[in-house]
Amino acid sequence: MTTPKAVPPAPPLLIADGLRKTYRLPGGDSLAAADDVSFTLPTGGSVGIVGESGSGKTTVARMLVGLVRPDAGTISVDGRDRTAGRRRGRGARLARAREIQMVFQDPYLSLDPRLTARQCLATSLSLHGATDVDGRIEELLDRVGLGSREAAARPHEMSGGQQQRLAIARALAVDPRVLVLDEAVAALDVSIQSQILRLLVDIREDTGLALVFISHDLAVVQHVTDETVVMRRGTVVEQGPTERLLSAPENEYTRLLLASVPRRGWDPAAAVRARRTAAAGGARH
Ligand code: ADP
Ligand code: MG
Numbered sequence: 001m002t003t004p005k006a007v008p009p010a011p012p013l014l015i016a017d018g019l020r021k022t023y024r025l026p027g028g029d030s031l032a033a034a035d036d037v038s039f040t041l042p043t044g045g046s047v048g049i050v051g052e053s054g055s056g057k058t059t060v061a062r063m064l065v066g067l068v069r070p071d072a073g074t075i076s077v078d079g080r081d082r083t084a085g086r087r088r089g090r091g092a093r094l095a096r097a098r099e100i101q102m103v104f105q106d107p108y109l110s111l112d113p114r115l116t117a118r119q120c121l122a123t124s125l126s127l128h129g130a131t132d133v134d135g136r137i138e139e140l141l142d143r144v145g146l147g148s149r150e151a152a153a154r155p156h157e158m159s160g161g162q163q164q165r166l167a168i169a170r171a172l173a174v175d176p177r178v179l180v181l182d183e184a185v186a187a188l189d190v191s192i193q194s195q196i197l198r199l200l201v202d203i204r205e206d207t208g209l210a211l212v213f214i215s216h217d218l219a220v221v222q223h224v225t226d227e228t229v230v231m232r233r234g235t236v237v238e239q240g241p242t243e244r245l246l247s248a249p250e251n252e253y254t255r256l257l258l259a260s261v262p263r264r265g266w267d268p269a270a271a272v273r274a275r276r277t278a279a280a281g282g283a284r285h
Pocket of ligand 2: 057058059182183
C-alpha cells in the first residue's frame, strides 16, 4: 500500500487568537466581556458563536470588524494581522473593510433612511471604487432576492426581511472574505428567518464567503455553521464541530442551550426541567 503524499492543510482564512476585552465599570470594577477567545475559520467556512445575552458575543464581533480594539490577542485574515500596528487612513480602512463586513441585528438602524436600496448599494460600491456600478447593483439585488420595486424603495417602505436583505447586499458590495452576522435574524419572523438563512447558505456555497454567525439561539446556528463556539460570561466553555456539539455536548451549559432547541422528538417539558435544574444548581453557589 502506498501512503498518499501528505498535503499540507490550507492555512485558515481567519484566525482569532486569545482575544480579550475588559471594560472598566463605574466604581472601579472591571468586567471581562471577552477573555481568551480563539477560533479559526477556513475559506468558505462557517463558525457560530452562541451564548445567552451578555456572554460576550457582540464584543467578539466588534473586535473582529475593528470597532473595538482588543486588550490582548490577534486577529488575522489571510495571514495579515488586523490588530497589530494598525495603519490609519482611508485606504487602510477600506482595505480592512473589504476583509470583514458585518450585518447587525436591526437593519433599520444601520440603513440610511434617505436612500433607496439602489442608492444605498451605489454609495457603497462607489466608496470602494467599483467599476460597472449599475451592473453590480443588479447582481447584488438578484443575489439577495430583491426585485425592482424594492430597489426603488427606502427602508421605511420595506419589511424587516427586505431591509435585512439590503443590509446583506450592502455588506457583499465590497466582496468581503468574511461576513460577521450578529443576531442578524433575531428580530425576524420564523418563516423570514429561514428564508434569510437559506439565502446565506446559498451565498456561501456560490461565492466561498466565510461566515461568523452569532446568535443566542443554537437552533438557528445549527443550520448554517460547521463549527460552533459556545460562550458564557466572556469565556469559551466549549467549541467544536456543530454536529458533535449537538449530538454529544460535553459542557453542562451547552447541554442547557441544547435543551431549548426544538428538534425532532423535542420534549418541551424536558427543556423546562433542565432549565429549572440548572437554575437551582446555580442558586446553591
Ligand atoms: P452579548 O452580545 O453576548 O449579549 P456583549 O458582548 O454585548 O454580549 O456584552 C458582554 C458583557 O460586556 C456584558 O456584561 C455587557 O454589559 C458588557 N459590555 C459590553 N459593551 C460594554 C461597554 N462598552 N462598556 C461596558 N460594558 C460593556
Ligand atoms: Mg449581542
